Amino acid sequence: xxxxxxxxxxxxxxxxxxxxxxxxxxxxxxxxxxxxxxxxxxxxxxxxxxxxxxxxxxxxxxxxxxxxxxxxxxxxxxxxxxxxxxxxxxxxxxxxxxxxxxxxxxxxxxxxxxxxxxxxxxxxxxxxxxxxxxxxxxxxxxxxxxxxxxxxxxxxxxxxxxxxxxxxxxxxxxxxxxxxxxxxxxxxxxxxxxxxxxxxxxxxxxxxxxxxxxxxxxxxxxxxxxxxxxxxxxxxxxxxxxxxxxxxxxxxxxxxxxxxxxxxxxxxxxxxxxxxxxxxxxxxxxxxxxxxxxxxxxxxxxxxxxxxxxxxxxxxxxxxxxxxxxxxxxxxxxxxxxxxxxxxxx
Numbered sequence: 469x470x471x472x473x474x475x476x477x478x479x480x481x482x483x484x485x486x487x488x489x490x491x492x493x494x495x496x497x498x499x500x501x502x503x504x505x506x507x508x509x510x511x512x513x514x515x516x517x518x519x520x521x522x523x524x525x526x527x528x529x530x531x532x533x534x535x536x537x538x539x540x541x542x543x544x545x546x547x548x549x550x551x552x553x554x555x556x557x558x559x560x561x562x563x564x565x566x567x568x569x570x571x572x573x574x575x576x577x578x579x580x581x582x583x584x585x586x587x588x589x590x591x592x593x594x595x596x597x598x599x600x601x602x603x604x605x606x607x608x609x610x611x612x613x614x615x616x617x618x619x620x621x622x623x624x625x626x627x628x629x630x631x632x633x634x635x636x637x638x639x640x641x642x643x644x645x646x647x648x649x650x651x652x653x654x655x656x657x658x659x660x661x662x663x664x665x666x667x668x669x670x671x672x673x674x675x676x677x678x679x680x681x682x683x684x685x686x687x688x689x690x691x692x693x694x695x696x697x698x699x700x701x702x703x704x705x706x707x708x709x710x711x712x713x714x715x716x717x718x719x720x721x722x723x724x725x726x727x728x729x730x731x732x733x734x735x736x737x738x739x740x741x742x743x744x745x746x747x748x749x750x751x752x753x754x755x756x757x758x759x760x761x762x763x764x765x766x767x768x769x770x771x772x773x774x775x776x777x778x779x780x781x782x783x784x785x786x787x788x789x790x791x792x793x794x795x796x797x798x799x800x801x802x803x804x805x806x807x808x809x810x811x812x813x814x
Contacts, residue, residue: 632762
């Protein structure tokens with residue numbers, strides 16, 4: 469076993485605090501990564517507090533990991549010592565089910581292993597990136613470009629792929645009008661990718677003071693969702709709506725902004741079910757779709773695209789000791805647009 473240190477929640481009621489633990493010994497196809505940066509995702513709050521389902525404690529959160537390879541197993545071919553490596557929302561899967569064979573390992577139906585709050589195939593708990601190192605099978609580690617700001621790359625492993633994947637799936641691009649609901653960690657990446665793909669991008673937000681930031685990120689237009697006249701004017705305006713909002717809200721006004729055959733894409737994952745009038749879908753042949761992260765190949769494709777187009781997240785770099793303040797600010801929407809932990813402050 470490999471000694472490690474991190475920040476963990478001992479129970480759903482206890483705050484994150486320093487914790488000494490052990491990683492598994494390096495296997496023949498494993499790499500050990502010295503973690504340099506770890507992004508802070510809203511999922512970290514949900515899971516450490518049992519807001520979605522009962523967790524596995526102690527829990528070390530974090531699934532937006534960037535670091536350097538510090539050790540390699542005997543049969544590793546993908547990485548060498550000193551290479552950069554990134555780990556996202558998963559660290560293993562069965563490799564054999566239909567989803568795994570189709571490059572959608574994130575939906576493995578047999579033995580998926582999330583980066584944390586899961587049991588590995590060895591039966592041991594998986595611990596995440598709020599730590600100094602991690603051991604992962606090389607297949608689930610991504611190549612990271614040296615050209616980009618590494619701290620700002622970390623959120624691409626979750627927020628980046630979560631927004632890139634559905635936009636690619638629905639072929640959003642030139643000639644399309646895309647609305648992004650919410651301008652947070654996911655929303656700002658949705659704007660960047662939508663613009664990079666050639667779409668005409670509009671941000672819809674409850675906050676009038678976010679208009680300048682939306683335009684700076686590349687949005688062509690801005691709508692205040694609380695302004696009834698602006699929402700009425702947007703009736704049947706968009707081919708796609710990307711909803712990035714994690715809080716519970718009424719989506720029916722946004723559905724009205726879709727054109728005939730328009731697609732409403734949910735990536736925000738609010739905790740309460742939506743109430744949707746059936747006629748609002750039938751009239752106009754509208755589609756409500758969901759999307760959850762992306763497979764290994766698509767995630768690498770996204771990282772390569774970002775390196776080519778100089779796309780990273782807008783971040784606030786923090787010390788690990790400030791994680792509780794970061795959580796509080798995230799819940800208030802007070803971050804532009806993603807917190808990233810500098811792991812040398814461990």
